Amino acid sequence: MTTELAPGIYDALVDSHLRALLDSKPELRAVLGKLDPEEQPARYSDFFSQGDQACAPAA
Structure with missing residues (x-):
């Protein structure tokens, strides 16, 4: 059994x-x-090079 939430409720929280x-x-x-x-x-x-740094694994 699930309860329907109002559309957009998660967007408002985020x-x-x-x-x-x-x-x-x-x-x-x-x-x-x-x-x-x-x-x-x-x-x-x-x-794009900044994005690569953010996604790189920690050394």
Whole structure:
């Protein structure tokens, strides 16, 4: 027997938790802007290399 939950209830919980976490760490705020076409390859490379570091196993 299962109880149906209101649609979106989990999104609201995650959003409020995530919002509190982001508010407590201003260094994680998003910086939006348009990339210069010549700058795009280097920026994308930096972004993906940071993701690799976060997923790498601890030594």
